[in-house]
Amino acid sequence: MSTGFDDLWNDLVPLGRHRSTGGYRRFSWGAADAEVRAWFAEAAADRGLKVETDRNGNLWAWWGRPGPKAVVTGSHLDSVPDGGAFDGPLGVVGALAAVEELQRRGVRPERPLAVVVFVEEEGARFGVPCLGTRLITGAITPERAAGLADADGITWAAALERAGLDSARIGPDPELLGRIGVFVELHIEQGRALVHSGHAVGVASAVWPHGRWRMDFSGQADHAGTTRMADRNDPMPPFAETVLAARAAAEEHGAVATIGKVHVAPNGTNAVPSRVRAWLDARAPDEAALRAAVDAIDAAARRGSAAHGVSLATYQESYTPVVTFESGLRDRLAEIVGGRAAPAPVLPTGAGHDAGVLAGAVPAAMLFVRNPTGISHAPEEYATPADCRAGVTALTDVLADLVTEKSED
Ligand code: HGY
Ligand code: MN
Ligand code: MN
Numbered sequence: 001m002s003t004g005f006d007d008l009w010n011d012l013v014p015l016g017r018h019r020s021t022g023g024y025r026r027f028s029w030g031a032a033d034a035e036v037r038a039w040f041a042e043a044a045a046d047r048g049l050k051v052e053t054d055r056n057g058n059l060w061a062w063w064g065r066p067g068p069k070a071v072v073t074g075s076h077l078d079s080v081p082d083g084g085a086f087d088g089p090l091g092v093v094g095a096l097a098a099v100e101e102l103q104r105r106g107v108r109p110e111r112p113l114a115v116v117v118f119v120e121e122e123g124a125r126f127g128v129p130c131l132g133t134r135l136i137t138g139a140i141t142p143e144r145a146a147g148l149a150d151a152d153g154i155t156w157a158a159a160l161e162r163a164g165l166d167s168a169r170i171g172p173d174p175e176l177l178g179r180i181g182v183f184v185e186l187h188i189e190q191g192r193a194l195v196h197s198g199h200a201v202g203v204a205s206a207v208w209p210h211g212r213w214r215m216d217f218s219g220q221a222d223h224a225g226t227t228r229m230a231d232r233n234d235p236m237p238p239f240a241e242t243v244l245a246a247r248a249a250a251e252e253h254g255a256v257a258t259i260g261k262v263h264v265a266p267n268g269t270n271a272v273p274s275r276v277r278a279w280l281d282a283r284a285p286d287e288a289a290l291r292a293a294v295d296a297i298d299a300a301a302r303r304g305s306a307a308h309g310v311s312l313a314t315y316q317e318s319y320t321p322v323v324t325f326e327s328g329l330r331d332r333l334a335e336i337v338g339g340r341a342a343p344a345p346v347l348p349t350g351a352g353h354d355a356g357v358l359a360g361a362v363p364a365a366m367l368f369v370r371n372p373t374g375i376s377h378a379p380e381e382y383a384t385p386a387d388c389r390a391g392v393t394a395l396t397d398v399l400a401d402l403v404t405e406k407s408e409d
Pocket of ligand 1: 121122129350351352353
């Protein structure tokens with residue numbers, strides 16, 4: 001049995017890493033996902049935790065019988081295409097290492113503790129982020145989730161069935177939600193906010209509002225060589241104008257906007273495209289700024305489409321309102337982590353997280369581990385071993401405080 005953070009980390013790190021890019025391709029219900037889920041189940045069982053799969057495919061490893069007022073920690077193991085090693089796994093490995101440390105310290109929990117791995121946090125394969133927690137909390141209907149399809153047309157329901165789960169059971173899980181007394185997620189910081197703070201670990205104050213919109217620019221396929229420019233209904237120029245408009249709108253409204261995924265049909269060198277399908281990811285510190293930026297981008301897309309005789313259809317694929325973490329829990333963690341005299345820094349994030357989705361239903365908090373470059377969602381994502389260990393110690397101290405808190409009943 002591997003012991004401690006380093007052994008656990010070294011066991012997990014090779015799984016799902018692409019040998020040429022060094023990035024991770026751990027997509028829900030794929031081969032790499034099956035490997036990391038098996039790794040988790042074994043590592044949890046090695047620490048005396050009882051592993052269960054909930055109706056939505058999330059993995060729960062229980063220390064003590066599953067029950068009310070549980071202290072829950074964990075994160076996700078799925079990645080964006082060619083993502084980094086830390087986004088998600090740091091919270092899962094850190095949670096297992098923290099449980100091991102609690103056991104080493106001889107901590108006797110007054111309430112159940114669970115380590116959880118949520119499914120489809122990135123939405124990289126099925127398009128909706130934090131799908132596992134949105135299903136548990138009812139933030140997405142089981143019908144919509146079941147019908148979400150990947151690029152090959154395989155639905156969430158079909159993928160779940162192939163993984164041996166009953167897709168008819170997916171949906172809200174009030175009984176499971178009722179067991180959660182508090183959820184704490186350890187996660188690499190995905191910006192540079194901690195770099196000059198002098199602290200290896202910070203505490204989340206909020207998650208920015210953010211959403212994903214799909215835009216379909218549909219024109220007329222035609223011959224690249226024989227079709228005069230004036231005769232074209234080419235969807236590419238309005239798409240290109242929209243990309244530039246997204247950048248301008250983000251800068252104007254203090255938002256961030258990204259178009260990182262584009263499908264061109266028929267994707268031929270010598271054919272005017274029939275359709276350009278693009279996804280906008282937009283976020284801002286507040287809902288008004290986000291709305292203003294998205295409206296400006298949408299207006300630019302419509303203007304460009306009309307000018308080129310192209311039709312435009314847009315779909316909001318996901319939207320997450322601003323999340324403000326409960327201040328009492330936030331400040332309690334900041335003191336535990338940094339000490340009463342110099343509490344850990346408190347900071348917002350532009351990244352979405354399962355803790356943010358759960359915060360609407362249960363007390364939730366996040367601990368961030370310093371990211372020296374601020375790079376994330378890329379193979380270069382990194383946190384130093386010392387800072388990772390500081391994160392595990394911080395999580396262990398927080399869990400020790402929470403799990404020994406006498407349960408009223
Ligand atoms: O995209 C995000 O904000 C997160 O990494 N799921
Ligand atoms: Mn991520
Ligand atoms: Mn993440």
